[in-house]
Amino acid sequence: MSEHQLDFSTVLAACVHDMKNSLFMLLQSIEQLADNNDLPAEQQQELAKLHYEAYRVNTNLMQLLSLYRMERQRLPLTIEEYFVSDLFDELIAKNALYLESKEIVIDTDVDPDLIWYLDGDLINNLLTDVVNNALRYCNNKLLLSARVNDQQMLEIMIEDDGSGYPEQMLAFDTTSDLQSLDIKNGRTGLGLYFAGLIARSHKNKSVQGNIKLSNGGHFGGSVFTLTLP
Amino acid sequence: MYDLFSQKKVLIVDDFAEFRLSLRSMVDGFGCATVDLAKNGEEAVALYQQNRHHIVLCDYNLGKQQNGQQVLEEISLRGWLRADTVFVLITAETSLSMVMGALEFRPDDYLSKPINKANLRTRLTRLLQQKSELSDIYQALGQHDYALARKRCAGHIKAKSRYAGACYRLLAEILLRQEKPAEAKAIYQQMVDVRASRWALQGLAESHFMLAEIDACIDVSKQVLADNSRAVDAMELLAKCYMAQGQYPEAYDFIKQAIAISPRSIKRQRIAAQIAKLSSDQQAELRALRHIHELGIHSVQAEPDDNVKYLNMLIGHAEAESGVNRRRLIAEAQDQLARFSRHKIDERHHCQGLILQAQMARVQGSHKQAEELLTQVYEQAPALMQQQDELTLAMLQEGLQQTGMDEHKEHVEQQLRQSREQHQQREQIAAKSTENVRGIKQYEAGDYVAAIASFRDAIASNPASTAITLNLVQALLKHLPPGTDRMKVRDECTTLLDQQRFLQPNNPRYKRYQMLKSKIHQL
Numbered sequence A: 001m002s003e004h005q006l007d008f009s010t011v012l013a014a015c016v017h018d019m020k021n022s023l024f025m026l027l028q029s030i031e032q033l034a035d036n037n038d039l040p041a042e043q044q045q046e047l048a049k050l051h052y053e054a055y056r057v058n059t060n061l062m063q064l065l066s067l068y069r070m071e072r073q074r075l076p077l078t079i080e081e082y083f084v085s086d087l088f089d090e091l092i093a094k095n096a097l098y099l100e101s102k103e104i105v106i107d108t109d110v111d112p113d114l115i116w117y118l119d120g121d122l123i124n125n126l127l128t129d130v131v132n133n134a135l136r137y138c139n140n141k142l143l144l145s146a147r148v149n150d151q152q153m154l155e156i157m158i159e160d161d162g163s164g165y166p167e168q169m170l171a172f173d174t175t176s177d178l179q180s181l182d183i184k185n186g187r188t189g190l191g192l193y194f195a196g197l198i199a200r201s202h203k204n205k206s207v208q209g210n211i212k213l214s215n216g217g218h219f220g221g222s223v224f225t226l227t228l229p
Numbered sequence B: 001m002y003d004l005f006s007q008k009k010v011l012i013v014d015d016f017a018e019f020r021l022s023l024r025s026m027v028d029g030f031g032c033a034t035v036d037l038a039k040n041g042e043e044a045v046a047l048y049q050q051n052r053h054h055i056v057l058c059d060y061n062l063g064k065q066q067n068g069q070q071v072l073e074e075i076s077l078r079g080w081l082r083a084d085t086v087f088v089l090i091t092a093e094t095s096l097s098m099v100m101g102a103l104e105f106r107p108d109d110y111l112s113k114p115i116n117k118a119n120l121r122t123r124l125t126r127l128l129q130q131k132s133e134l135s136d137i138y139q140a141l142g143q144h145d146y147a148l149a150r151k152r153c154a155g156h157i158k159a160k161s162r163y164a165g166a167c168y169r170l171l172a173e174i175l176l177r178q179e180k181p182a183e184a185k186a187i188y189q190q191m192v193d194v195r196a197s198r199w200a201l202q203g204l205a206e207s208h209f210m211l212a213e214i215d216a217c218i219d220v221s222k223q224v225l226a227d228n229s230r231a232v233d234a235m236e237l238l239a240k241c242y243m244a245q246g247q248y249p250e251a252y253d254f255i256k257q258a259i260a261i262s263p264r265s266i267k268r269q270r271i272a273a274q275i276a277k278l279s280s281d282q283q284a285e286l287r288a289l290r291h292i293h294e295l296g297i298h299s300v301q302a303e304p305d306d307n308v309k310y311l312n313m314l315i316g317h318a319e320a321e322s323g324v325n326r327r328r329l330i331a332e333a334q335d336q337l338a339r340f341s342r343h344k345i346d347e348r349h350h351c352q353g354l355i356l357q358a359q360m361a362r363v364q365g366s367h368k369q370a371e372e373l374l375t376q377v378y379e380q381a382p383a384l385m386q387q388q389d390e391l392t393l394a395m396l397q398e399g400l401q402q403t404g405m406d407e408h409k410e411h412v413e414q415q416l417r418q419s420r421e422q423h424q425q426r427e428q429i430a431a432k433s434t435e436n437v438r439g440i441k442q443y444e445a446g447d448y449v450a451a452i453a454s455f456r457d458a459i460a461s462n463p464a465s466t467a468i469t470l471n472l473v474q475a476l477l478k479h480l481p482p483g484t485d486r487m488k489v490r491d492e493c494t495t496l497l498d499q500q501r502f503l504q505p506n507n508p509r510y511k512r513y514q515m516l517k518s519k520i521h522q523l
Helices: A008-034 A041-072 A084-094 A096-102 A120-137 A186-199 B017-029 B042-049 B068-077 B117-133 B135-142 B146-156 B166-179 B180-192 B199-211 B214-228 B231-246 B248-261 B267-276 B280-298 B306-320 B323-342 B347-363 B368-388 B391-404 B406-432 B436-446 B448-461 B465-477 B487-496 B508-521
Strands: A078-081 A105-109 A116-118 A139-149 A154-160 A210-216 A221-228 B008-013 B036-039 B055-059 B085-089 B109-112
Touching: A008 A041, A008 A096, A008 B017, A041 A096, A041 A186, A078 A084, A084 A096, A084 A105, A084 A120, A084 A139, A084 B117, A096 A120, A105 B008, A105 B199, A116 A120, A116 A221, A116 B042, A120 A139, A120 A154, A120 A186, A120 A221, A186 A210, A186 A221, B008 B017, B008 B042, B017 B036, B017 B055, B017 B117, B036 B042, B036 B368, B042 B055, B042 B068, B055 B068, B068 B085, B085 B117, B109 B117, B135 B146, B135 B166, B146 B166, B146 B231, B166 B180, B166 B199, B180 B199, B199 B214, B199 B231, B199 B280, B199 B323, B214 B231, B231 B248, B231 B267, B280 B306, B306 B323, B306 B347, B323 B347, B347 B368, B347 B391, B368 B391, B368 B406, B391 B406, B406 B436, B406 B465, B436 B448, B448 B465, B465 B487, B465 B508, B487 B508
Parallel strands: A105 A139, B008 B036, B008 B055, B055 B085, B085 B109
Antiparallel strands: A078 A116, A139 A154, A154 A221, A210 A221
16 A cells, blocks of 8 residues: 555544644643632633534534544444433533533433443533524523433433524434535534434434424524434 | 542543643543653553553554554453553554454554543543443452452342443453353353344354354354454454464455554464464465564564574574575665664573574584584583473574584484474373372362462472473463462463473474463463
8 A cells, every 4th residue: 555645534633633732731721711700790700612513623624524534434333322311411511611601501301320321422512502592592491301202212402491493403304414514603503413314323222212392392592402212 | 429530540541641631631620630641652551550440541653652442452361450450441443443353452442633621521431431330340350359349240130230341341251261162152152142243243153262153253254254354353353363273365355454554463473373384385484483583573473483483483584595685685684683682681592692603604614603602502401402492493403504513413313202292291201290190180089279379389390390380380370369469470480381382383282381471461
């Protein structure tokens, strides 16, 4: 094999590795600054914003890498048992700084012993992205809930008290292929496309996972539903 | 609430000072008892040996030497890893968890960068809670009382513990470790019937392999690969399956894939070398041996004969090549041989060095020098035979033949035949000795203390006997009442087995020897 031939996957992985190290340091510095209680509220808010955006960059990087892998081969899947409540706890912990500065409260409604089979990394990425967006559009409340539905599937819902999804997003076909995505819509489309792929890659005896967007729910805002077999 | 963190000792391992300090400042906030920092694998292993930390946060990438996974392997294989230690591998890339082994040397969790304080705290709390909830199991595992550990797993499952799933997994892993694959298989099958999770499928495949159900093992391993095309464990199993069936090209293909994804595993390189040898692919064998040699520098899994096998192959290969390739290989061999000979280890190592130098001299055309060097070793041959050092003797014979010293070779062969016969006779006599027979009966009756005493008597009158040595080691490993000083038993067993270290794979007792050796590692 020619040594001049670059393996793009390797280059991408190496770049992502490097960028994530930088992000880690960046987030650390922000957290240390935010620990200082003497800062004026305005600056605290700016720091929280910085933190939030840095996390979004991280989520995007992971999506990019996964999408590339998927195009090359297939999305590698590692199904293991997880406590759903642990996933929720982590989502809240990750965003602690932002929640505090914006005075947003995230409630959860889940049986602490509820266990489900899923790929922890991929589902974590998916939920992080949805929660990130919900935080941006909510007033001050989010609800994370999970239950086993009548079809014996896991149903995870993320609801906010904002003004709900716009019409065009409700009509978004999450099973469409990437080419038909309207890139002008910004990255929301990409995030949803990715979420749909992850959900569908979870299969159990020919039953696939799926995602659904709707408005209403407990707060009358947007409701994101992830269903996993 | 009882504070999970207050008494805990923490070890942070990262090659970047900034990350170390950054993690430290997070952990400091949890109120742990002590925090140690290490900048590479070597430091980490040394610190862990000293302090046996409750929490280890170890980065996967640690620069050129060991990686984080190898740190975990080393402290496990050296027998230092506390069963209640929470070992977290930190990665820059989430997908790494898919690459890593599912069964052997499994860290308690993977964390991907970036890590924030709140998130780290949530994760560690969860892990410590689980360890504390199941502490009775980990305690039994720490004492290597597997029967008790299994009973306690079953207890938690019966009590419908929150961690029943984890208990099933532990239970099946213990059964595999105890070489009870049929029972492990039943559990894995039961889990797979509920849902084909990665670990259950992989465990099922391992059980099939241990039961020599090769076709079933291939089926299940391929199922794992269908879900995750980067599952190296499954590739390794497939390689072993195809090797067992004599389908070497397929076997080599799978081990090659596994190595491409995760190149720093000595175990996998050994499999590659084995397959290459079986399929007479010298180039591939040399490549694998070279990797084993390089990885061995930083690994507890290095074997004493790795280097000599590699050098022997290297010189042989140089001889077969021509032109630039030949010059390159000869330069590599000279360099490695100089390094090999610099170490003064023992008479055996010295003999091996002389044979290799003779071969080098012969390949480079100095026939006379080769003869002189080989004559030196030839004079040592009786001592080598005394030690049953088949590897060095085979090298000597090969050298004598290639140098055309036919008379010497015939003489060695003749002596060797006699020596083997004598050894066999001596082994038979030793095996039939009253003390050994008595020991076996006592062992079978479960009276291990008496059995140990008998085997000790037996060995006193037959000090070189392989059979009695293995019996004694097995009895010592069986008799481990609470409060046993495991390190002392480990040392004694290691010394005993060390006397049999020249045992070659063609010896009928080799398999048992290997099995006991790996059991000592688990002490």
